[in-house]
Amino acid sequence: MLRFFNICLCLALVVLAYVIYQVKYDTRTFDVAIASLSKDIEAERDSVAVLRAEWSLLNRPERIERLAQKYLDLAPPKPRQMLALETASPGDLERASAELSSPSLPPLPAVVKAPPKPTSKPPQPASGAQKAPKPAKLAKPAPSPWAPIEASVP
């Protein structure tokens, strides 16, 4: 009886030892996987940083301005071409449509929202607002606007 019990214990010991080793080895592989994953994450993070820097480099107002002058025939809006939606009268709209129909006059007035005065910052058009791209122009596959990209990464 006692012997049988001892044998059982021995077997259990062997089985447990095997299980422990198995678990141990699994953790080790997981550790390696974690390490390599964190390395990958780090690498991705670095390349995201590089890409963001490149994005900012390509979106420099200076470069956008140069490209806009080259590929778009748009000009900054004149004060006369801007109307605040809140204060626009039917007369303004009529004048605008009259100007639209006569070909010699400047393009459609850009409508800007009237800035809610001193309390908060007025809604600001994006930095390049004065040369907002005209969708029709973009739809046409123009000569690639990405051609004059300088050094890809600083």
Add this chain to the structure above:
Amino acid sequence: MSEPAKIEPATDSANFARGRKRFRLICLALVLGFVAIGARLVTLGFAVTEPGGSGLYDISSTVHRPDIFDRKGTLLATDIKSATLYADPPRVIDRDELVEQVTGVLPGVNAAELREKLKQGRRFVSIKRELSPKQQAEVHELGVPGLGFVEEYRRVYPVGATACHVVGHVDTDNRGLAGIEQFIDENPQLSMASVSGESVTLSLDLGVQHVLHEELAAALDTYRAKAAAGIIVDVHSGEVVGMASLPDYDPNRREQALDKDRLNRINSGVYEMGSVFKVFTVASAIDAGTVNLRSSYDASAPIHVASFTIDDFHGKKRRLTVPEIFIYSSNIGAAKMALDLGGVRQRAYLTKLGLLSRGKTELGESASPIVPATWEKLTTMTVAFGHGLSVTPLQLASAMVPLVNGGIAVPLTFLPRSREDGMSVGTRVLKRETSEAMLSLLRLNVLKGTAKRAEVEGYRVGGKTGTAEKVVGRHYSTSALLTSFLSAFPTDAPEYVVLVMLDEPQRVAASHNEATAGVNAAPTAGRIIKRVAPILGVAPKLEDDQHKFDARLLASY
């Protein structure tokens, strides 16, 4: 347990008993040993293994800096990882071969210097920093023993020179050397953690900054000036939305920053600003109540004090009212106005406006103004039209703020601040009525006076020109001029102050062969305002509409 047999000899039984004792002792020792080993195994099992402990990647040796963004979230500065090549002399087999191979791949490396460094035999000899991935691969291909790479952070500024004087730059160890970069190092609590890492946001608007930079560069070229500087400030929040000083440098090539000529003139240069100072003289006099807009002074003859003569550039040789003194920029009138105000009160106002002490912003303390040691009658008169007192352009812009925003002096900042916060941190230094009177004078000067060329349709610019003669040697020179234009727009509800300064503009055809501020600094400011106003969201108002601001102003004048 067997009982000791009686038949056996007593000695045997004693031996047996002793043996059993020893056996138990050994068992105890073994059990203790196994328990100890087991306990150790258990602790080892529970110990957390470091995931990165296997040396799979390198911890960078340089500091990781937060990214810098402008107010609209455009990236101005970020960190990129790059490799540094180093050598470990004890592991180098053939020193000469290593030097030869390395200089073959990296031509920028000084061979003699490297050989010398290797001879000294330290454990870490840095050969070249900021390797490109291609160079790194080439060095790796060499397979020379004793070479290694460390990954380091390198700072890059995607927008280049556009915002260099505000953002600043870093040294080779990625520590801030100037501008906001230095401020971040001193105030690490500034950086905000976000998904993409740490970041700092500035009050700068890159669009505005670009326009300012570009127009100043154009002015530098057109008027053949030695230097140009400009600053745009929100009058309610005190935020600096644009600041440029040319010539400047590319922060990606930091060695350029050492050039003295490229210093930040806005914060680090002091100048006798000339007639723009009349805005402070007139504002002080109006605020103190010694004059009002209907007062007048006799400006028909020059003033002679000691060996000095104070005369007018645009002389009218008659009695001038306060608005006329302002728009014709009469030195005689301003000097007399300051005398009526008195030196003590003049000084008190200049102190309140922050023109007599160093200003402090995130860019560090501004250069110290050069204040006359004794404040005599002559000092009072010359300071009235901006001579005898040198200040930084930053102080000038800061002092302009209370003149146009209703009398509240708001400290300038390069970090975002709301308009309510700006007004609440500010202190009242002038009466509201003074500010209103000043606005009408500033606008009048653009409509009728010396600053006509600063007019921009729809944005109601108001400002004061200043042409100062620079001191060359020991005398004021009539050819070396410093012209400036201090302005605010829109004058019916001011939002921004714009200051433009040109150093030694020449008499060129574009400025009608003149070199005064009215023909160079004023039109430059006008062009800047024309382009930045839509970016800053200032609504244009046309005079032919129901807005009769200018007409009312002219009627009152």
